[in-house]
Amino acid sequence: MEPLGGVERVALKTAGGEIREFLAKVDTGSDGTSLDESVAKDLGLGPGAVTSKVKSSHGVSVRPVIHCTFTLAGVQINADVNITDRSKLKFPMLIGKDVLNRYGFIVDTNKELLLHVGRSELTAAVVSLGSESSLRTIDEMGKLFKHVDNIDMKKIELRLDPKKHEILYGGKPLGSYDCVYVKGSFRYAQVSETIARFIFSKCYTPIHPSSFEVVHDKLSTHLVLHENNIPMPATYFAASRSAARDLLKGVKYPIIMKFPKGTQGKGVLFADSYTSANTILDALDTLKQPFIVQEYIDTNGEDIRAIVLGNHVVAAMKRKAASDDIRSNIHMGGLGEKVTLDEKTSAICVKTAKVLMADICAVDLLMGPHGALVIEANISPGLQGITKATGINVAQEIAKFLYDKAVEFRKRSMSDDTQKLFEETGLGKSTITLTTEIGVRGNSILIPDAAIKKTGFVDGDMVELSVSDSELKLKRKNDNKTGGL
Ligand SMILES: Nc1ncnc2c1ncn2[C@@H]1O[C@H](COP(=O)(O)OP(=O)(O)O)[C@@H](O)[C@H]1O
Ligand SMILES: [Mg+2]
Incomplete structure (x- = not known):
């Protein structure tokens, strides 16, 4: 609990x-x-x-x-x-x-x-393309945050002026929030990254700015996964047509060929031999489309989608491809069914989200003969399919997660501010004044951490107490250091 x-x-x-x-x-x-x-x-x-x-x-x-x-x-x-x-x-x-x-x-x-921040004090914004999943998330966040702004990514304007840089929304500067959740498709990766970069240190944002370009590109994703020893199918990329032909001659069939930036199963092609791969290569060449080649993992058309929030998998489902397809995407007619992942697989999902620097991340896996292999991550996942398959209100889980993280962020920046105050004023002066709330527990008074740090009081210290109707002063015995409360 x-x-x-x-x-x-x-x-x-x-x-x-x-x-x-x-x-x-x-x-x-x-x-x-x-x-x-x-x-x-x-x-x-x-x-x-x-x-x-x-x-x-x-x-x-x-x-x-x-x-x-x-x-x-x-x-x-x-x-x-x-x-x-x-x-x-x-x-x-x-x-x-x-x-x-x-x-x-x-x-x-x-x-x-x-x-003490107070549940209803925090504000949030979701910058999105207004999908059903985003609206559900906003709705759930509205139950926890004081208010949640629904920001249309398409109306964002960025101004990088040497003197002043700002984000405009509908012509006005974007407000300040405790939490901003940026989610959009791969077409908006650059806008997403820029927004995230602007707000990154000012409020809690679940996706790291550099994560957008990486996650929206399967090749970049695989590079990061590979660097971090995360299991994935063997993946190849060729820089030119002739290199691709050589590559296709050397790999073991069947293979998958996919567009690095495809989604919803639309850029996934299957080749069972060099002959068919070669025809696909010609077609891709006319389209001027780069592609990656991946070993085909036979899972009988099943894959697993897990939703990671921070350090936990909150929902996972198995997707089964429609009977005449190899792609198990729900958008391609795949059916979802709730699954519970074993510890090792959960750990792979959490690590994937971590190395991709996304606190909210969907991870797609194939269950290979030696365990889970990550094929893709998604930082703007659709929620309806997994909510329906698992019965878990994923939008609500995301809202709760964002709220807790925003509280944590506020707390951290509050203590950073207090720390700064102490550094700035505390060093020169022997007494500083801090306006704060104290807690009284029966006969005990809870004093803010920062005040304890400043005085250096430890349990058992001898102090002199001077008390009046509205003042309580603690002074260390045989010491002229005063902790005024
Ligand atoms: N290497 C592979 N082996 C077997 N099936 C694959 C492989 N890569 C993708 N698939 C199938 O195609 C689907 C879509 O692939 P994915 O890489 O997730 O791209 P998308 O972004 O289009 O969802 C997967 O869910 C899986 O069912
Ligand atoms: Mg996928």
């Missing part, structure tokens, strides 16, 4: 059976779980006949209790929740140790800080 963050989304059923979502604070320092009284009233819950004694920092109080059913991180929880006035607190609900322990949740304090 994924650890919980300091703030989590909770879905609660109202008396009328409706589902309402809101944010709850996760507090390992609190015994019980509580809900704000006006929210409870609003949801038509309680008031409960039962009461419970609750210990808090204000002493012991007696509160009404209601029995609630809610979901937390995908787990259905049944718990007695005490009702209290939380109107002055940031979150209407608090999840205490009772729920955390009973359901075996772990709380990650790192994640805690990161979620």
